[in-house]
Amino acid sequence: MSKLKIAVQKSGRLNEDSMKILKAVGISIDNGKDQLKASAKNFPLEIFYLRNGDIPQYLKDGVVDVAIIGENVLIEKGNDIKIAEKLGFSSCKVSVAVPKGASYNSIKDLEGKRIATSYPNTVNQFLDKNGIKANLHIINGSVEIAPNIGLADAIVDIVSSGSTLFKNGLKEAEVILKSEAVLAVSPKISQDNQAILNKLQFRLQSVLKARQSRYVLLNAPNNKVDDIISILPGMKSPTVLPLAKEGWSSIHSVINKNDFWEIIDELKENGAEGILVCPIENMVI
Numbered sequence: 001m002s003k004l005k006i007a008v009q010k011s012g013r014l015n016e017d018s019m020k021i022l023k024a025v026g027i028s029i030d031n032g033k034d035q036l037k038a039s040a041k042n043f044p045l046e047i048f049y050l051r052n053g054d055i056p057q058y059l060k061d062g063v064v065d066v067a068i069i070g071e072n073v074l075i076e077k078g079n080d081i082k083i084a085e086k087l088g089f090s091s092c093k094v095s096v097a098v099p100k101g102a103s104y105n106s107i108k109d110l111e112g113k114r115i116a117t118s119y120p121n122t123v124n125q126f127l128d129k130n131g132i133k134a135n136l137h138i139i140n141g142s143v144e145i146a147p148n149i150g151l152a153d154a155i156v157d158i159v160s161s162g163s164t165l166f167k168n169g170l171k172e173a174e175v176i177l178k179s180e181a182v183l184a185v186s187p188k189i190s191q192d193n194q195a196i197l198n199k200l201q202f203r204l205q206s207v208l209k210a211r212q213s214r215y216v217l218l219n220a221p222n223n224k225v226d227d228i229i230s231i232l233p234g235m236k237s238p239t240v241l242p243l244a245k246e247g248w249s250s251i252h253s254v255i256n257k258n259d260f261w262e263i264i265d266e267l268k269e270n271g272a273e274g275i276l277v278c279p280i281e282n283m284v285i
């Protein structure tokens with residue numbers, strides 16, 4: 001029987017969350033990451049532990065069918081590779097940064113400058129689009145140090161919290177792109193493996209929707225139920241159940257987790273009490 005071949009980062013920022021999401025979709029994997037290849041016990045899946053930067057080529061060649069990879073790396077090295085799913089972790093930006101004291105008003109200030117980066121294709125595309133000519137200095141790591149050692153006037157690198165920029169006396173000047181971990185698909189995937197991928201994607205979507213959502217339960221006097229329902233739209237419509245206490249109801253609904261703190265005051269003002277907010281493991285709509 002055919003097996004879907006998936007690449008995940010061997011070690012680094014994506015590894016832990018990649019393994020967590022495979023576990024969350026019910027896939028249990030036979031052996032640890034000391035081996036470069038492993039099999040799932042309960043799903044037709046083979047896992048290859050690879051370097052993030054090497055994965056676009058493996059996808060292009062069809063050595064693996066799918067991969068969990070940073071979108072920024074796909075943009076740099078795998079423009080023709082399709083994204084099947086955004087996975088909601090490892091969010092970051094690829095940004096231009098300049099020394100804190102430098103005067104920077106617009107992209108035009110990059111004209112003729114030396115830019116250090118590990119993302120030459122991304123930078124060249126960005127400069128071309130804006131009609132700027134600059135000199136790229138390609139380095140593989142510790143890019144943020146380049147201006148301090150006189151190697152460059154600006155850098156392009158990953159920014160997340162901004163603390164690496166801050167520690168190196170740099171400031172963000174332009175955001176070139178936003179990235180997160182994605183499930184990418186080889187253009188050479190076979191029909192059989194595409195069918196396995198569809199099953200995997202169905203499970204992933206159910207977990208991703210659940211991660212975005214919260215189950216809310218609350219009590220309210222019966223004369224407030226309609227007001228509360230209008231604040232709390234559920235998947236179809238909220239569930240309303242009578243409480244043992246006369247004149248009161250329990251209302252259950254599912255909301256986007258980001259909305260909760262926005263609506264909590266409104267719920268309380270409308271008589272809601274005993275509000276519980278619970279995580280959801282899976283969600284199939």
Ligand SMILES: Nc1ncnc2c1ncn2[C@@H]1O[C@H](COP(=O)(O)OP(=O)(O)OP(=O)(O)O)[C@@H](O)[C@H]1O
Pocket residue numbers: 009010011012013014050051052053054069070071072073090091092158159160161179180181
């Ligand atoms: N500080 C960060 N915050 C959030 N996401 C990040 C951060 N740094 C990197 N990432 C994301 O995680 C991915 C992997 O980063 P990491 O530094 O672990 O690997 P790498 O050194 O680029 O790759 P390789 O596996 O080839 O050694 C990046 O491509 C990016 O998408």
Ligand SMILES: O=P(O)(O)OC[C@H]1O[C@H](OP(=O)(O)OP(=O)(O)O)[C@H](O)[C@@H]1O
Pocket residue numbers: 013141142144157158159160161162163164165
């Ligand atoms: O904005 P921040 O939250 O400070 O994150 C940005 C830093 O994180 C990444 O480096 P990483 O720690 O992965 O080290 P690496 O260069 O060895 O990959 C990236 O290359 C930046 O240097």
Ligand SMILES: [Mg+2]
Pocket residue numbers: 013
């Ligand atoms: Mg890194």
